[in-house]
Amino acid sequence: MKKILSLLSNRLFVVAVLIIFQLVFMMAFLYGLGEMYRNANMIFLILSYVMVVYVINKQGNPTFKVAWCILILILPIFGGIFYLLFGDKKVPKALQKNMLASIQETLPLINQESTILSEVEKENYSAYKQFTYIWKNTYFPVYQNTSVEYFKIGEEKFAAMVTELKKAKHFIFLEYFIIEEGIFWDTILDILVRKVSEGVLVRVLYDDAGCVNTLPANYKKILESKGIECGVFNPLKARLVIQMNNRDHRKICVIDNNVGFVGGINLADEYINKKVRFGHWKDTAVMIKGEAVWSLTIMFLQFWNYVKKQKNIDFNEFKLKVDKIDDIGFVQPFSDSPTDHEEAGLNVHMNLINNARKYIYIETPYLVIGYEMQKALSLAAKSGVDVRILTPHVPDKWYVHLVSQANYLPLIREGVRIYEYTPGFVHSKTMVSDDVMGICGTINMDYRSYYLHYECGVLMYNTKALLDMKKDFLNTIESSIEITSEDCKNETLIKRIVRAVLNFFAPLM
Structure with missing residues (x-):
C-alpha cells in the first residue's frame, strides 16, 4: 500500500498520467469527428501524407525523418497530428528566445586571443581545426x-570536490542534472x-526532470532557507505539447573562478x-584550474541569468x-x-x-x-585506426541497452572493438586519441x-591528463569482456x- 501511495503522489507519475489523459482525449475526439463527419478522416489522411512530404524535404537528420515517416504511415489517421505535436523536436520559442538572449549578453565577455590559435596551428593542424570549430560556433575560446x-572514478572527484569547496572565499556555483539526498550531497x-x-x-541550479524522483518538490525553498540561492531549470508541466525534452544535462562546479569540475558525475550516492x-x-x-575556468563561470551565469530572468x-x-x-597544453571548455x-x-x-591517426578510445x-x-x-577502423568502445554490461535502462547492442555487429564487422564493463555500469563520457x-x-x-x-x-x-585517460581506459577493459560477432549472432x-x-525508433525516444 505504501508503494502504491508513493507512486500516486510521485510528481513525474502525475505529470505523465495527465499528459497521457490529454493524448487519449485528443485521439478520442479525432476518432469521434471521423465517425460524425465522413470527410474528417479524409482530411486527417491528407494531413498525414502532407506531413510525410514535408518531413522528407525538410533539412535535418535522415534517421529522424525515416522513423517519423514510417510512424505517420503506420497511424495515418493520427500520424500527422502526432508529428505536429511532437515531431519537430524544436526548442519551445519562449525557451529559445530567452536562452539566446542570456547567452548573447555574455558573448562580449569571452575573447579568443589569436596568438593561442596560431600556436596550436603550428603544432597540430587537426587540433587547430577542432578548436576553431568550437570557437566559431559555440563562442568558447x-x-x-x-x-x-x-578522475577515473566518482570517489576521486568527491574527495577533490570536498577539498576545493572548503577553500572557497568568494563564490560557489553548482549546476547538476541530478542531486539526491545522501552521503555525497549531504x-x-x-x-x-x-x-x-x-x-x-x-548558487545551486538543478534540472527539474533530473531531480523529480530525488528531491522534494519544494527543495528550492529548503535551500533558500539555508541562505543558498537556488534555481530550477525548465520545471515539469503537464502539457501535451511536451517541452520536457530540452533538459539541462550539464554537471558543472565552479569555485572562485579558479577551480572547475566537469564530467559525468552527478551529486548522488550511486556515483561514488x-x-x-x-x-x-x-x-x-576532470578538474581544471586556471584561466579556462572563466568559460565555466560564464556557462553557469548564462543559465542562471535565464532561470532567474535577471538583467543588467x-x-x-x-x-x-x-x-x-x-x-x-591547451584547454577549451x-x-x-x-x-x-x-x-x-x-x-x-x-x-x-575522423582526425584520429593511431587510436581512439571511447x-x-x-x-x-x-x-x-x-x-x-567504421571508416576510422577500416583505415587502420585502433577504435575501441567501452559500454556497460549492467544497464540502467534495459531498452536503451538493447539499442546499443543493436549497433554492435555492424561496427564489429568493420573492425571496431567493443567491450562491456562486467562489474557494472559505465556512465563516463570520454574520448582520447593519439595521446594528444x-x-x-x-x-x-x-x-x-x-x-x-x-x-x-x-x-x-x-595535456598531461590525456595519458591518464588512456591508461585508465586500458586498465578498465582488463575488467571487461570483448564482444565478438559470434556473440551478436548467437542471441535469440x-x-x-x-x-x-527499438533501434529503428530510437530517434523518437
Missing part, C-alpha cells in the same frame, strides 16, 4: 595556463551552509558507489584573478545548446574520430548512434545528448527482433 586533473550541503555563514555567495543500483558505477570527471548583471564581478599555472541548431557535441565527437553509457556516426567509426587529443564531459553518444539536451565538455590538446531471434525495432 581556447586557453593556456590551465591545469587538468583526471556532505557537500554541509560545506555550502558553512560557506554561506562565512559570507561566500552560493555508496549506493549500488547497477553493480559497480564507473564514471569520470555585471558578470565581470565574477572574473576573479586566477592562480598562475605553468602546465603545458564548451557548451552545446539545442537553441542554436548547431550539434556541437556530435560534431566534436565526429572530428575526434567510453559511453549508450551507443545509440545514427548512420553518420556509424560510418565515421581528448574530451571529458557530459555528452553521451545518443540522440538526446546530440540533439535535445544542454551539454558541456572540456576539449584538451597535449526474439531478442534480435526487439533490438531491431
Whole structure:
C-alpha cells in the first residue's frame, strides 16, 4: 500500500498520467469527428501524407525523418497530428528566445586571443581545426595556463570536490542534472551552509526532470532557507505539447573562478558507489584550474541569468584573478545548446574520430548512434585506426541497452572493438586519441545528448591528463569482456527482433 501511495503522489507519475489523459482525449475526439463527419478522416489522411512530404524535404537528420515517416504511415489517421505535436523536436520559442538572449549578453565577455590559435596551428593542424570549430560556433575560446586533473572514478572527484569547496572565499556555483539526498550531497550541503555563514555567495541550479524522483518538490525553498540561492531549470508541466525534452544535462562546479569540475558525475550516492543500483558505477570527471575556468563561470551565469530572468548583471564581478599555472597544453571548455541548431557535441565527437591517426578510445553509457556516426567509426577502423568502445554490461535502462547492442555487429564487422564493463555500469563520457587529443564531459553518444539536451565538455590538446585517460581506459577493459560477432549472432531471434525495432525508433525516444 505504501508503494502504491508513493507512486500516486510521485510528481513525474502525475505529470505523465495527465499528459497521457490529454493524448487519449485528443485521439478520442479525432476518432469521434471521423465517425460524425465522413470527410474528417479524409482530411486527417491528407494531413498525414502532407506531413510525410514535408518531413522528407525538410533539412535535418535522415534517421529522424525515416522513423517519423514510417510512424505517420503506420497511424495515418493520427500520424500527422502526432508529428505536429511532437515531431519537430524544436526548442519551445519562449525557451529559445530567452536562452539566446542570456547567452548573447555574455558573448562580449569571452575573447579568443589569436596568438593561442596560431600556436596550436603550428603544432597540430587537426587540433587547430577542432578548436576553431568550437570557437566559431559555440563562442568558447581556447586557453593556456590551465591545469587538468583526471578522475577515473566518482570517489576521486568527491574527495577533490570536498577539498576545493572548503577553500572557497568568494563564490560557489553548482549546476547538476541530478542531486539526491545522501552521503555525497549531504556532505557537500554541509560545506555550502558553512560557506554561506562565512559570507561566500552560493548558487545551486538543478534540472527539474533530473531531480523529480530525488528531491522534494519544494527543495528550492529548503535551500533558500539555508541562505543558498537556488534555481530550477525548465520545471515539469503537464502539457501535451511536451517541452520536457530540452533538459539541462550539464554537471558543472565552479569555485572562485579558479577551480572547475566537469564530467559525468552527478551529486548522488550511486556515483561514488555508496549506493549500488547497477553493480559497480564507473564514471569520470576532470578538474581544471586556471584561466579556462572563466568559460565555466560564464556557462553557469548564462543559465542562471535565464532561470532567474535577471538583467543588467555585471558578470565581470565574477572574473576573479586566477592562480598562475605553468602546465603545458591547451584547454577549451564548451557548451552545446539545442537553441542554436548547431550539434556541437556530435560534431566534436565526429572530428575526434575522423582526425584520429593511431587510436581512439571511447567510453559511453549508450551507443545509440545514427548512420553518420556509424560510418565515421567504421571508416576510422577500416583505415587502420585502433577504435575501441567501452559500454556497460549492467544497464540502467534495459531498452536503451538493447539499442546499443543493436549497433554492435555492424561496427564489429568493420573492425571496431567493443567491450562491456562486467562489474557494472559505465556512465563516463570520454574520448582520447593519439595521446594528444581528448574530451571529458557530459555528452553521451545518443540522440538526446546530440540533439535535445544542454551539454558541456572540456576539449584538451597535449595535456598531461590525456595519458591518464588512456591508461585508465586500458586498465578498465582488463575488467571487461570483448564482444565478438559470434556473440551478436548467437542471441535469440526474439531478442534480435526487439533490438531491431527499438533501434529503428530510437530517434523518437
